[in-house]
Amino acid sequence: MPLDINALLTARARQLNADLADAPAIRVLEHALGDAKLGNIAMVSSFGADSVVLLHLLSQIDRHLPVLFLETAMLFPETLAYQQTVAETLGLTDVRVIRPDPSDLFVHDSTGELHLADTDACCAIRKVKPLELALQGFDGWITGRKRIHGGDRADLALFEVDGAAIKINPLAAWSGADLVAHMDAHDLPRHPLVAKGFSSIGCAPCTTSTLPGEAPRAGRWRSSDKVECGIHFDGARIWPAPRPRS
Template sequence: MPLKELAERRNSLHRKSDAQTVLKHALDDVQIGPVAMVSSFGAESVVLLQMIAQINPATPIIFLDTEMLFPETLTYQREVAAYLGLTDVRVITPNRNEVLEQDVDGLLHQANTDACCDLRKTRPLAQALENFGGWITGRKRFQGGQRAELPLFEKDGAKIKINPLAKWSSDDLKAYMTAHNLPRHPLVAQGYPSIGCMPCTSRVSAHEDPRAGRWRDSDKTECGIHFDNGKAVRPGQAA
């Protein structure tokens, strides 16, 4: 079955399903094939990670360590994985030779944020996902931009991308974390409601959009790991 048709059928099937049902069915879907979750272990990641742990703690979890993350994120990743009992967290780092060739001084982000994200996120993730038929993301419609019309299932190059929390609101996430007593990322309380790499993430004031601190004062809204026909999505392109 063509992947676009497969995604459309799954969207129709799960139009009234809750996130846990979407997740469980996606992980067992023989037509999609092996599925991994890609997680930043960021401000809201623990919700989806907890759901995965309840369904199958051996689900592969891909964590991109760009080598530019906040130390708090690295600590939180280890603590959350242990707390939830996740047994297959795969920490992916950029290719060492490529970093030495293209960003030996760690300043590429100052000259070209897209090139930095491509080097440290897009390429490593593409390699990590090679043997999977689908991957799970934590994207939500309320985050706006390219995510405003986000479906539960979508064709992503030669794979199916699954967005179980697409319909959730910020209040839904907070309520779930409270109800399940889930550990919070320590930087949230310090004014970082959306957390990426340290050089490209800033604090956000109360009146700003939660993602305003990502690539502040630029047109960039996505890191580039969300592909369109196998290519990295750039600002202004459809996801």
């Protein structure tokens, strides 16, 4: 009888969610990094509006853990500078800058305007494919997603199954106030765009500031139905290669 990896991972995630349901985020993170059954783990960070909180927690446990940063070639200059500032401030030693394949950009987005016609295809070549390739050497990954983001994240678990990997969300239950309090308590550097009204920060062409009272991710792909870039769609994924533009 073949081994059902998904069933085993699902059972493992269910048990971890029960065992750590009321644990503080740093305890969840410590367990994720110390549990041999979870295998080789990396953290994925956008170095966005509140990413410094999870990165700070990581720095208190293991500053040498691989941190994967998707540099899509369309990020705000402020994000690129902030990434370096945060890594240096926290002493992170293994930040891996993950970039799109130049050949994919040449074939599918030579003008840098694919996002105007097909945001899903743009995300596929600039984020989804590069991250899937970067994660091939890992058994699981840590994200900064939170329930306060709403949408499909409203019921986010601490541990979930993503294809053949475990995905860990230590800050799932944190509120906006929790994040601010942690940054204040530890005097952590703020992303410069937060002061300009950006509550969630992605690629420059597809991100706007948000108004008071709007959902944190309201500025992402504004005026469209798109709510996720594609890297957080659970289950086995096959990269959806876009057709070359004529």
